[in-house]
Amino acid sequence: MNPPPGRTGVFDPLFAQASDQQCGQDIRTLRSVVKAWDPEIFAREQVRRLVRQIFLSNSTGPVRQVVVSGTEPETDLRPVCRTMAMELARETAATVALVGSYPQIFPLEHQDQKEAVGAETIGHTTGTQIQSNLWMVPSLSSREVISTAQLISRLCNLRRDFEYSIVAAPSAGESHEPVAMAQMADGVILVLSAQQTRRATARKVKQLFDSAHVRFLGSILCDRTFPMPESLYRRL
Amino acid sequence: MPEEQIIREPVEAPTPTVRELAMVLFRRRNAFLSVAGTVLAATIFYVFAGARYQSEMKVLVRPGRADAPVSAAENAPLDLTRLAMSEEEINSEVELIRDDDILRKVVRKNALGGRDWFHFLRLAETREERLEREARNLAKKLKVEPMKKTNLIAVSYASCDPRQARNVLETLANAYIEKHAAVQRPSGEVRFLEQQTQESQRQLQQTQQKLLQFTAAHGVVAAAQQRDLALQKLSDLDASYRQTRVEIAENQQRVWELNAQLSTLPERTTTQLRTADNPELLKALKSELLDLQLKRTELLTKFESSHRLVREADQQIAQAQAAIAAESHSPVRDETTDKNAHYEWAESELQQAQVQRKGLQARAAALAVQIAAYRSLTQQLGEDAITQDDLESRAKAAQDNYLLYVKKQDEARMADALDQRGIANVAIAEEPIAPALPVWSTWTVLVVGLAASSAAGSGAAFLADYLDPVLRTPEDAMICLNSPVLASLPRNTLRRRLV
Numbered sequence: 001m002n003p004p005p006g007r008t009g010v011f012d013p014l015f016a017q018a019s020d021q022q023c024g025q026d027i028r029t030l031r032s033v034v035k036a037w038d039p040e041i042f043a044r045e046q047v048r049r050l051v052r053q054i055f056l057s058n059s060t061g062p063v064r065q066v067v068v069s070g071t072e073p074e075t076d077l078r079p080v081c082r083t084m085a086m087e088l089a090r091e092t093a094a095t096v097a098l099v100g101s102y103p104q105i106f107p108l109e110h111q112d113q114k115e116a117v118g119a120e121t122i123g124h125t126t127g128t129q130i131q132s133n134l135w136m137v138p139s140l141s142s143r144e145v146i147s148t149a150q151l152i153s154r155l156c157n158l159r160r161d162f163e164y165s166i167v168a169a170p171s172a173g174e175s176h177e178p179v180a181m182a183q184m185a186d187g188v189i190l191v192l193s194a195q196q197t198r199r200a201t202a203r204k205v206k207q208l209f210d211s212a213h214v215r216f217l218g219s220i221l222c223d224r225t226f227p228m229p230e231s232l233y234r235r236l
Numbered sequence: 237m238p239e240e241q242i243i244r245e246p247v248e249a250p251t252p253t254v255r256e257l258a259m260v261l262f263r264r265r266n267a268f269l270s271v272a273g274t275v276l277a278a279t280i281f282y283v284f285a286g287a288r289y290q291s292e293m294k295v296l297v298r299p300g301r302a303d304a305p306v307s308a309a310e311n312a313p314l315d316l317t318r319l320a321m322s323e324e325e326i327n328s329e330v331e332l333i334r335d336d337d338i339l340r341k342v343v344r345k346n347a348l349g350g351r352d353w354f355h356f357l358r359l360a361e362t363r364e365e366r367l368e369r370e371a372r373n374l375a376k377k378l379k380v381e382p383m384k385k386t387n388l389i390a391v392s393y394a395s396c397d398p399r400q401a402r403n404v405l406e407t408l409a410n411a412y413i414e415k416h417a418a419v420q421r422p423s424g425e426v427r428f429l430e431q432q433t434q435e436s437q438r439q440l441q442q443t444q445q446k447l448l449q450f451t452a453a454h455g456v457v458a459a460a461q462q463r464d465l466a467l468q469k470l471s472d473l474d475a476s477y478r479q480t481r482v483e484i485a486e487n488q489q490r491v492w493e494l495n496a497q498l499s500t501l502p503e504r505t506t507t508q509l510r511t512a513d514n515p516e517l518l519k520a521l522k523s524e525l526l527d528l529q530l531k532r533t534e535l536l537t538k539f540e541s542s543h544r545l546v547r548e549a550d551q552q553i554a555q556a557q558a559a560i561a562a563e564s565h566s567p568v569r570d571e572t573t574d575k576n577a578h579y580e581w582a583e584s585e586l587q588q589a590q591v592q593r594k595g596l597q598a599r600a601a602a603l604a605v606q607i608a609a610y611r612s613l614t615q616q617l618g619e620d621a622i623t624q625d626d627l628e629s630r631a632k633a634a635q636d637n638y639l640l641y642v643k644k645q646d647e648a649r650m651a652d653a654l655d656q657r658g659i660a661n662v663a664i665a666e667e668p669i670a671p672a673l674p675v676w677s678t679w680t681v682l683v684v685g686l687a688a689s690s691a692a693g694s695g696a697a698f699l700a701d702y703l704d705p706v707l708r709t710p711e712d713a714m715i716c717l718n719s720p721v722l723a724s725l726p727r728n729t730l731r732r733r734l735v
Contacts (some may be wrong), residue, residue: 043729050722079730080723189722192713198705199716206717218722221713225727227262228255236255 037230047083048091054189054217055088055164065159065185066217069169069178071201075193080220081168089134094163097127101139101168123161125154135162148180155184172205179212187217194224256711263708264697272693279685287674287681290394291401293409294666297321297329297387326382329662330389332419333380338411339371345407346400348374374404388665398670405668416662426648433641440634447627456617459624463617470610477603480596487593494586501579508572518563525556 054063068081078100085098120129127135137158158165167185169178182188188209192202202219209216226233261268299321332338343349349370358366379392391408395401456462532549539546676684707713710721 039726040729043723043725046723046725047730053722080725083730190717192707194708195706195727197707199707199712200705202707202713202716206719216717216719218720219713219717220723220725221707221710221721222725223727224709224724225263226259227265228259229262232258233255236253236258 039226044083044087047080048087050189050218050220051084051087051091054187056091063186063217064163065155065165065167067167067169067178067182067185067188068191068220069172069182069188069205070191070193071171071173071197071205072193073171073174074196075171075191075222077168077191080191080222081166085134085166086131088164088166089131092164093133095133095135095161097125097135097137097158097162097165098130099137099139099158099165099167124157125161137165139168151177151180152184155181172208173201179208179214182209182214183212187215189217190219192219192221194221196223256709259709260701261694261697264700267700268693268697270693271696272689275689275692276685279681279689282685283678283681286396287678288394288396288676289398289401289671289673290392290675291398291405291668291671292390292392292666293405293664293668294383295329295333295389295391295409295412296663296665297326297389298661298663321387323382326387326389329416330380330382332415333389333391333408333412334375334378335412335415336371336375338408338415339374339378340367341411342404342407343367343370343374346404348400348404378408394675398672402668402670409664409668413662413664420661426645426652429641429645429648433638433645436634436638436641440631440638443627443631443634447624447631450620450624450627454620456620456624459617459620463614463621466610466614466617470607470614473603473607473610477600477607480600480603484593484596484600487589487596491586491589491593494582494589497582498579498586501582502576503579504573505576505579506571507574508570510570510572512570514563518560521556521560521563525553525560528553528556 054066068077068084070077081098081100085096089096120126125135125137127137129135155167158167167181169175169181169188172178172190178188190202190205190209206216228236344367349366358369361369377393377395380389382389391405393401393404393408395404451457528549532546532553535543535546535549541547541550701708707716710724713721
């Protein structure tokens with residue numbers, strides 16, 4: 001389905017929801033098909049597109065290891081990274097590693113990897129298998145302060161041990177780790193919050209990545225709100 | 237390179253659509269509703285409590301009557317060349333309407349002002365301060381504008397009370413006309429002219445008194461005319477004197493000539509001269525001659541011619557002949573003489589001339605005396621004439637001044653009377669009335685208020701959105717980072733746990 005000229009139809013919830021089903025149809029017809037808009041479905045569809053575009057598309061070049069970082073510490077990357085990993089695991093048969101801090105899997109009081117529930121070692125990496133091809137790997141620097149060399153080493157291990165890895169990094173505005181990790185990875189995705197992230201902060205973070213010659217894959221805008229009623233939105 | 241197409245693709249700010257504009261309003265609905273609600277509330281308040289009633293009036297400014305200008309000229313020409321009012325004159329009237337003095341009068345008479353929302357801030361205000369403040373407020377509310385291409389000035393005033401609006405304009409009109417009359421005419425003109433009239437009258441009396449005194453003192457009524465007459469007389473006398481002198485000279489010459497004539501003229505003239513022969517004598521002589529000749533003949537008969545007796549006879553004959561010749565040549569003149577008429581005439585003329593000369597001399601002497609007298613009189617009269625002319629000219633000037641000021645005074649009084657009766661070059665072409673309807677109808681105000689509230693609310697919403705530093709939409713993120721937005725996730729989604 002082609003979005004209207006000048007518009008990224010992927011951000012139009014109505015278009016996104018029906019895109020898979022109504023490819024090539026007229027917009028009016030499309031709108032008539034869409035009865036109600038489900039934000040959850042829309043979000044997942046957005047993530048699915050992202051996964052396809054980043055990991056599975058030939059146009060972007062081979063991307064196997066992606067660092068996901070936010071601009072503020074308050075931005076929760078976990079749902080995004082989790083959904084990305086799940087969708088990637090669904091889309092491909094390759095092994096996918098989700099690196100991040102997930103207390104329900106890796107409680108904070110048991111950050112020792114060996115004590116995690118269901119933890120197992122894959123190569124040089126210890127993680128918990130969530131799905132057949134999806135592993136959860138604890139955050140690279142969750143408890144201990146590690147050097148950049150160690151960070152790089154762990155990233156290399158991840159690359160070696162898994163086909164794809166999605167690394168949830170700390171806030172790029174407050175830590176240098178995302179930059180270091182992104183330099184080793186195949187690219188970085190910046191997560192922005194529609195309720196919190198300031199333009200200046202986002203611009204500054206991007207400049208950090210650009211100055212470090214990091215491959216900036218794009219950004220994800222989360223916490224979006226749609227104040228306009230759906231009926232009015234449709235009419236306009 | 238493909239990745240550069242994705243990552244480095246330049247992003248242009250798209251033209252906002254209606255949907256996006258509407259989204260801004262919904263996103264900033266709090267700001268929109270608060271501002272729009274405030275404006276709408278103000279509109280409703282205005283509808284019920286702030287309706288304005290506007291009263292209007294129009295002032296016509298004409299070139300008007302041409303008052304005589306205040307000048308020293310008796311008949312100062314009226315300026316009749318101005319047939320239309322100039323822009324400067326109309327603007328002057330406009331400013332006159334806005335005069336602070338007039339506004340204060342209006343404020344006082346209509347008791348404008350009073351308690352308002354901020355009266356508690358002016359508890360220490362004096363009466364004058366309040367008056368001035370209200371006058372300034374009135375100046376702001378009063379609209380005075382000249383109407384283009386007309387001689388009309390439109391004046392309008394809006395108030396919550398229609399009757400007050402009308403009363404304000406009525407008071408303004410009256411105050412303006414008074415002020416206009418006062419400034420159009422120089423103040424104190426009548427008084428000034430009265431003073432000048434009295435002064436000129438006093439001067440006139442003085443000069444006339446001096447003239448009378450002079451006339452009485454010098455005994456002249458019209459010195460100039462008398463002088464002229466005296467001059468004429470003097471001229472006549474002089475002419476007579478000269479004539480007399482001429483006659484005297486003529487007479488003298490006549491006398492001389494007459495004397496000369498008398499010296500030459502015989503006293504008696506032969507009136508009749510008869511020359512006749514003396515017949516008896518001639519007869520006698522001739523007889524004698526004859527006798528002699530006879531004697532001679534006789535003698536000759538006797539004697540020789542050389543004889544003494546013959547010679548004597550010849551002598552006697554010769555003598556007789558000579559006597560006869562002489563007698564023939566000297567006839568007997570019977571000369572009758574008489575008095576020579578010419579001589580007599582000349583003598584008579586001479587006597588007349590002599591008598592006449594005496595008369596002429598006496599006449600000349602008398603004329604000389606008269607001439608001297610008249611010359612003196614003329615000189616005196618000349619001086620008197622100069623003085624009298626001077627006095628008369630002063631009196632005339634004083635009289636002219638007096639009459640001029642009297643005329644000007646009358647004109648000034650007439651103009652004042654016309655001004656008092658409102659006969660001026662301004663008139664109220666349209667009287668103010670209390671409007672029955674407000675300036676803006678309720679529906680118009682509501683519609684305008686609704687539109688204004690929408691615009692204000694929208695403006696506030698867009699301003700808030702513009703000033704919001706937070707990224708709200710994927711488009712914002714694209715423009716800000718100049719990179720694509722890979723996903724746009726609604727709030728509170730993707731919260732389902734993995735396990």
